[in-house]
Amino acid sequence: MVIRHLEIMEAIAETGSFTGAAKKLYITQSAVSHAVSELEKQAGTPLFERLQRGVVLTRCGSSLLEEARGILTACRNLDRRINHLEENTPIHIVSSITIASFLLPGILRELKTSFPQIRLSVRVASANAAIDILRRGEADMACWEGVAPKGDFQAIHLGSYGLCAACAPDFAWNRESISPKELCGCPLLLRERGSAIRDTLDNTLSLANLKAEPIWESVNSLALIKAAEAGLGITILPEKLLEDSLLLHKLRILRLDGINMENQMLALFQKDKYLTKPFQLLIDRLESREKRFAF
Numbered sequence: 001m002v003i004r005h006l007e008i009m010e011a012i013a014e015t016g017s018f019t020g021a022a023k024k025l026y027i028t029q030s031a032v033s034h035a036v037s038e039l040e041k042q043a044g045t046p047l048f049e050r051l052q053r054g055v056v057l058t059r060c061g062s063s064l065l066e067e068a069r070g071i072l073t074a075c076r077n078l079d080r081r082i083n084h085l086e087e088n089t090p091i092h093i094v095s096s097i098t099i100a101s102f103l104l105p106g107i108l109r110e111l112k113t114s115f116p117q118i119r120l121s122v123r124v125a126s127a128n129a130a131i132d133i134l135r136r137g138e139a140d141m142a143c144w145e146g147v148a149p150k151g152d153f154q155a156i157h158l159g160s161y162g163l164c165a166a167c168a169p170d171f172a173w174n175r176e177s178i179s180p181k182e183l184c185g186c187p188l189l190l191r192e193r194g195s196a197i198r199d200t201l202d203n204t205l206s207l208a209n210l211k212a213e214p215i216w217e218s219v220n221s222l223a224l225i226k227a228a229e230a231g232l233g234i235t236i237l238p239e240k241l242l243e244d245s246l247l248l249h250k251l252r253i254l255r256l257d258g259i260n261m262e263n264q265m266l267a268l269f270q271k272d273k274y275l276t277k278p279f280q281l282l283i284d285r286l287e288s289r290e291k292r293f294a295f
Contacts, residue, residue, distance in 0.1 A: 003075055006068040008035040009047065013065055016054040039064075089276050090119035094134060095143035096127040096196055097219065099265055102240055103158060104143055111285050118278045126219065127196040134268060140279055145196030145263045156267040156286045161238040163200060163261035165254040166245070168231040177255035178234075180208050187233030189224045190214040200261050201236050225251070238263075 011021035012032065022029040040047050047061035057065060095104050100122065108120055125133060131149050134142035148155050165183065167173060173186065184205065190212060191198040205212055215233055218224050221241050228235040229250045245251040267286050275283065 002035075002038070003071070005035040005039050006065075006072055008032055009039060009061070009065060009068065010072060012036070012048065012055060013057050013061075016056070018055065089278065090121055091141070091276075091279055091282055092121050092123070092139045093141050093143065094123045094125055094130045094139040096130050096145050097124055097221070098145060098161075098197065098238060098241070099143040099158070100124045101221070103265065107286070111282060114285075115278070115281055118281065126192065126194045127199070128194040131268075134270070140273070141267055141269045141282070144266045144268050146199060147264065148266055148268070152271045153268040154271045156283065158265040158267055158286065160262050160264045161240060163197060163236055163263070164239045164242060165234050165236055165256050166228055166242050166251040167234045167254060168229055169249060169252050171231050171234070173234070173254065175254075177257050179257045180205055180210050180259055183234065183256070184210050184212055188212050188214040189216040189218075189227045189233045189235040191221065191224070191237070192217050192219050195219070196263050197237065200263055204259055204261055236261075 008021055008025065008027075008031075011024045012018060015021050015024055018029050018032045018036070022032045025032075036048065043060065043064065045060045046058055047064060048055040049058055093104070104122065108122070111118060112120070123133065123139065127145050130139075130142045130144060131151075133139050134153075135151065143158070165178065178186070190201065193199075193202075201212060216224060216227050221237055224235045224237065225242065225245055227233065229245060234254065239246075239253075242251055242253075246253065269279075269283075273279075
């Protein structure tokens with residue numbers, strides 16, 4: 001079925017004649033007659049009653065036009081939007097948990113303030129899962145923590161954060177510092193394997209032939225903080241996540257002897273990706289804040 005034929009049918013019904021439809025649509029009367037003939041042939045029944053005073057829809061014609069109006073309205077709406085498809089295309093972002101918790105909301109709020117029409121969706125996942133989602137083409141950009149992964153990615157630096165050890169003030173460790181070996185002998189409250197935080201800790205300890213054996217593992221940093229506040233063990237998290245508990249003296253920092261753990265934060269996207277106008281705005285905004293941002 002040709003959409004143009006349905007438009008012609010609608011115009012005939014509105015004007016009451018083939019001539020009127022031809023004038024309304026700026027086409028010839030023979031083109032109108034041909035369209036009606038094609039439609040009636042496909043329908044297998046007359047769609048118009050030819051009367052002396054003009055033409056009117058048959059019951060079958062009315063039924064067809066009623067169903068066709070929804071299609072015609074959708075086509076007209078699409079026709080109005082087709083020149084603005086890029087502006088209306090949402091940006092899909094997948095983000096690691098830490099970046100989504102503290103960095104990404106501010107970035108996206110700033111972007112939405114400057115460009116209210118931009119459409120954004122965010123999916124939060126572990127760092128490794130985020131990269132897999134980006135590789136599968138299910139996201140336009142991935143917010144990643146750690147060393148840039150292998151692949152044909154363009155990277156924008158978003159800042160960095162250090163990892164700290166923290167425990168409750170009354171936890172059974174009376175010194176202000178702790179060695180990697182001593183740390184591994186304590187009850188540990190750690191993020192799950194595959195998270196950027198856990199990977200950094202495990203890689204650091206492996207250089208000293210050590211391995212962490214946590215009593216708690218969680219994808220939820222807040223759960224680890226609450227467990228540490230309860231005196232259940234030592235947690236390793238970004239200091240930013242620990243700020244409130246430290247200010248309220250619910251946790252204290254343990255200095256890690258000989259260990260300096262830091263994670264870079266990156267925004268990654270495929271190098272060969274076509275950049276829509278909204279996506280380019282996001283990239284420009286991230287690049288403009290790259291040098292002035294401190295986490």
